[in-house]
Amino acid sequence: MDITGFMSGQRKLLIAGSIVLLLVFIATFPLYGGVYNTRVLTSMLMYVVLAVSWAMFSGPTGYMSLAPAAFFGIGIYTMALLQNELPFPVIIAVGGLLAFALALLVGLVTLRLKGIYFAIFTFGLVVFMSEMVYYVEARLGQIRGRDVIPLDAQMLLYTMLGVAVATLLAAYFIRRSRYGLALLSIGANEEAAAHMGVNTTMIKVILFAVSAIFMGAAGVVTAPALMWVDNRIAFSTFYSFLPILMAVFGGMGQLHGPVIGAAVLGYLDKTLRVQLQVYFMLAFGIILVLVILFLPNGIVGLVPMLQERLRRLTARLRKGGEAEPHANT
Amino acid sequence: MPILEGQDVTKYFGGLAAVSNVDFHVDQGEIVGLIGPNGAGKTTLFNLISAAFPLSSGEIRFKGQKLNGLKPHQICKMGVSRTFQETKIFANMPVLQNVLVGAFFGSANRVSGADAAREASQALEVVELSAMGATPVKDLTLVNQKRVEVARALATEPELLLLDELMAGLNPTEISEAMELVTRIRDRGITIFMVEHVMKAIMGICGRIMVLHYGEKICEGTPQEIVCNKQVIEIYLGEEADAAS
Amino acid sequence: MIERIPQLITYGILSGGVYGLLAMGLSLQYGVCRVLNITHGEFVMLGAMLTYALTISLEMNPFLAAAITGPLMFGLGFLLQTTLFRSLKARAPSPAAFEGSALLLAFGLLYVIKYLAQMRWGGASLAAYYLTDKVTFLGMTLFLNQIVAFAAAVALGTAVYVFLTRSRLGRAIRATAEDPATAGLMGVNTNMILALSFGLGGLLAGVAGTVVSTKETISSGMGFNTTVIALIVVALGGLGSVPGSFVGGIIIGIVSMLVVGLWEPVLVVPVYYAILMVLLLARPAGILGKK
Numbered sequence: 001m002d003i004t005g006f007m008s009g010q011r012k013l014l015i016a017g018s019i020v021l022l023l024v025f026i027a028t029f030p031l032y033g034g035v036y037n038t039r040v041l042t043s044m045l046m047y048v049v050l051a052v053s054w055a056m057f058s059g060p061t062g063y064m065s066l067a068p069a070a071f072f073g074i075g076i077y078t079m080a081l082l083q084n085e086l087p088f089p090v091i092i093a094v095g096g097l098l099a100f101a102l103a104l105l106v107g108l109v110t111l112r113l114k115g116i117y118f119a120i121f122t123f124g125l126v127v128f129m130s131e132m133v134y135y136v137e138a139r140l141g142q143i144r145g146r147d148v149i150p151l152d153a154q155m156l157l158y159t160m161l162g163v164a165v166a167t168l169l170a171a172y173f174i175r176r177s178r179y180g181l182a183l184l185s186i187g188a189n190e191e192a193a194a195h196m197g198v199n200t201t202m203i204k205v206i207l208f209a210v211s212a213i214f215m216g217a218a219g220v221v222t223a224p225a226l227m228w229v230d231n232r233i234a235f236s237t238f239y240s241f242l243p244i245l246m247a248v249f250g251g252m253g254q255l256h257g258p259v260i261g262a263a264v265l266g267y268l269d270k271t272l273r274v275q276l277q278v279y280f281m282l283a284f285g286i287i288l289v290l291v292i293l294f295l296p297n298g299i300v301g302l303v304p305m306l307q308e309r310l311r312r313l314t315a316r317l318r319k320g321g322e323a324e325p326h327a328n329t
Numbered sequence: 330m331p332i333l334e335g336q337d338v339t340k341y342f343g344g345l346a347a348v349s350n351v352d353f354h355v356d357q358g359e360i361v362g363l364i365g366p367n368g369a370g371k372t373t374l375f376n377l378i379s380a381a382f383p384l385s386s387g388e389i390r391f392k393g394q395k396l397n398g399l400k401p402h403q404i405c406k407m408g409v410s411r412t413f414q415e416t417k418i419f420a421n422m423p424v425l426q427n428v429l430v431g432a433f434f435g436s437a438n439r440v441s442g443a444d445a446a447r448e449a450s451q452a453l454e455v456v457e458l459s460a461m462g463a464t465p466v467k468d469l470t471l472v473n474q475k476r477v478e479v480a481r482a483l484a485t486e487p488e489l490l491l492l493d494e495l496m497a498g499l500n501p502t503e504i505s506e507a508m509e510l511v512t513r514i515r516d517r518g519i520t521i522f523m524v525e526h527v528m529k530a531i532m533g534i535c536g537r538i539m540v541l542h543y544g545e546k547i548c549e550g551t552p553q554e555i556v557c558n559k560q561v562i563e564i565y566l567g568e569e570a571d572a573a574s
Numbered sequence: 575m576i577e578r579i580p581q582l583i584t585y586g587i588l589s590g591g592v593y594g595l596l597a598m599g600l601s602l603q604y605g606v607c608r609v610l611n612i613t614h615g616e617f618v619m620l621g622a623m624l625t626y627a628l629t630i631s632l633e634m635n636p637f638l639a640a641a642i643t644g645p646l647m648f649g650l651g652f653l654l655q656t657t658l659f660r661s662l663k664a665r666a667p668s669p670a671a672f673e674g675s676a677l678l679l680a681f682g683l684l685y686v687i688k689y690l691a692q693m694r695w696g697g698a699s700l701a702a703y704y705l706t707d708k709v710t711f712l713g714m715t716l717f718l719n720q721i722v723a724f725a726a727a728v729a730l731g732t733a734v735y736v737f738l739t740r741s742r743l744g745r746a747i748r749a750t751a752e753d754p755a756t757a758g759l760m761g762v763n764t765n766m767i768l769a770l771s772f773g774l775g776g777l778l779a780g781v782a783g784t785v786v787s788t789k790e791t792i793s794s795g796m797g798f799n800t801t802v803i804a805l806i807v808v809a810l811g812g813l814g815s816v817p818g819s820f821v822g823g824i825i826i827g828i829v830s831m832l833v834v835g836l837w838e839p840v841l842v843v844p845v846y847y848a849i850l851m852v853l854l855l856a857r858p859a860g861i862l863g864k865k
Contacts, residue, residue: 062674109851120809124802131843178433185430188419197405197434282689288682292675
């Protein structure tokens with residue numbers, strides 16, 4: 001977390017430069033990467049969107065939503081249903097809006113109560129959506145699953161890049177704003193936050209719903225790559241588990257944590273999962289357990305943690321074994 | 330002119346009355362103390378005023394407006410702010426961000442970023458913590474953590490400040506400094522209602538004192554009147570006698 | 575269709591017993607250890623799969639198998655609490671932060687257990703029914719294993735209830751759930767209590783798994799949906815209430831049978847959610863639970 005709220009001019013320039021370079025790399029990738037790898041890159045960006053938007057709400061507040069898959073799936077089905085009816089950008093907006101609406105409902109019902117009800121409700125939400133969609137499709141509509149017309153891989157890459165950029169910008173500006181401060185205060189001590197004038201329920205509900213927009217949008221853009229979807233494919237618990245794993249692995253507290261986690265694990269997922277299947281998912285589960293236990297601040301927290309350990313070690317050596325005053329009792 | 334009044338305030342937890350038919354009032358500009366043995370209901374009364382939980386019966390009014398049914402954030406925006414017995418600071422956040430939460434959200438109207446920053450630094454000046462804006466609150470001493478809580482509450486622009494055991498755990502020097510701080514705050518036009526166990530502070534700065542015992546108000550008056558009150562002496566001397574035996 | 579209602583309701587009550595057992599274990603684990611154990615369904619799955627393995631390979635009586643799966647799942651729960659959740663709790667900056675990270679930890683564990691099971695037993699559905707004899711009662715056709723399942727659930731549930739309310743250990747557990755700090759000061763070994771409670775929840779899940787395997791198809795992937803149901807029953811019946819768990823379980827049982835029999839099997843979960851939503855809007859503490 002940015003303690004002082006500002007960085008030196010040089011560091012800012014370096015970071016801005018790297019971001020520009022990265023964007024250029026991604027934008028030109030289709031020219032030399034080939035179709036398959038372009039799809040892999042698009043997938044990685046999809047995971048970036050999911051991980052960042054999950055961390056947007058669950059990171060600061062500590063309210064762990066287990067429902068990203070539900071909102072993502074809504075996006076997928078929105079595309080499957082509307083692909084011939086509306087232009088692609090409009091479908092993205094509609095997908096985002098529908099995800100927003102569902103998240104708003106879930107939030108209004110559960111976020112005014114203890115956090116456990118939020119967890120209970122979001123855990124099964126993907127099953128709820130899967131069954132509902134199946135019912136409407138198979139029983140009322142007499143069909144099971146739909147074809148999704150594949151779109152140009154390059155266009156999908158750019159679109160997903162656009163969604164990713166939008167997600168990151170939203171996450172960045174929310175973090176810096178008073179609402180980001182409010183979310184942190186809710187996670188730190190919700191009762192105190194309320195007593196200092198924070199309308200905790202409203203802020204939680206709105207920010208949770210906003211984070212769902214991007215998940216829905218990512219779903220819309222992913223659907224053409226799947227080519228055929230049914231309720232099982234669209235609403236799969238993987239799309240809850242993987243983004244959470246990526247965000248936690250990368251580091252929930254920082255903006256770039258989930259990005260790094262999504263890039264690294266998303267790449268591994270796309271390239272290795274097909275070959276190693278069950279072992280792979282097992283490994284991912286173990287990684288999540290280990291990271292929660294031993295690396296709670298994720299990969300990005302590793303550097304400060306090592307620095308702190310080094311500092312304490314050298315201080316102890318310098319003082320020749322004298323006990324160090326503990327600031328934190 | 331009472332800025333805060335309560336009538337017949339009662340709170341039951343299960344079958345037990347933590348606060349029972351308490352009438353009270355605090356006038357504008359006063360520093361009123363609330364004392365009583367542990368478990369007397371003092372913090373419960375504060376929690377009822379700030380709406381941490383609802384009343385079982387009775388009424389509390391701030392500036393003539395009923396507080397029943399309102400939520401804590403609404404009461405804060407009306408002008409009532411507080412600190413907590415077990416300091417509820419935002420531990421991992423820096424001092425300045427802690428106070429900024431109060432600055433941004435505590436006023437009735439929307440505050441600009443610049444105004445909030447100004448409020449926050451003013452509040453930090455009052456508690457004399459301006460130099461520590463960037464320090465994470467969890468790294469501070471207890472005294473300073475309590476001051477951050479006060480600054481955070483001040484940043485909400487309160488007209489009434491509820492202080493819950495501000496002096497607990499402080500040494501004599503720190504207590505004197507805290508007493509000065511409270512008086513300084515009152516001199517800025519903020520009415521103060523404080524729960525305290527530290528007699529030196531109560532006697533030193535409170536204009537009026539209320540005594541609670543087993544949830545009931547047993548008397549109130551000036552420090553001199555309270556000290557001479559037979560019931561109060563019994564409660565406290567009785568405690569001392571128990572402690573001595 | 576209408577004539578089927580009494581039978582459906584009876585089926586619902588009978589299956590509700592097992593649901594109540596599930597909810598009771600989960601409720602205990604959350605109430606005492608403050609862990610929302612979303613791996614609960616995986617414990618049930620393990621109980622079911624182990625029972626299947628024992629009955630198929632050793633031709634063991636499933637109810638005898640419960641004597642193995644119960645203690646085994648108790649051990650697993652005990653282990654998880656003493657190793658993982660306890661060390662997580664020690665590092666957590668606040669109780670709220672602990673609950674959040676414990677939830678994520680459990681989420682990871684869910685996948686570990688699920689995929690270990692899949693590696694061992696594959697993903698296919700299996701069946702090892704027992705006591706499928708029919709019984710006629712008041713004009714309705716019931717199955718023996720349904721009745722036995724219900725009886726077992728009620729027996730075990732009552733035993734746990736009596737244990738929690740009458741025994742010294744039970745009271746220590748309830749004290750720790752209510753106020754861990756004070757309980758510790760009064761001499762209660764809270765670490766042991768937490769481990770025992772988590773283990774007890776695991777035991778209940780394991781036995782529930784055994785019972786389920788006698789009357790339903792099972793698979794290594796059955797855990798997730800089982801957890802969803804258990805969570806809903808807990809939310810309906812109220813956290814921390816044993817009678818509430820059973821009331822909630824029976825209600826869910828009846829609702830599920832009615833929806834399956836009269837409407838549409840696939841709408842069972844959506845209906846649960848609708849009920850939960852209404853309840854959370856009206857009475858957040860559940861039917862019998864405390865806030």
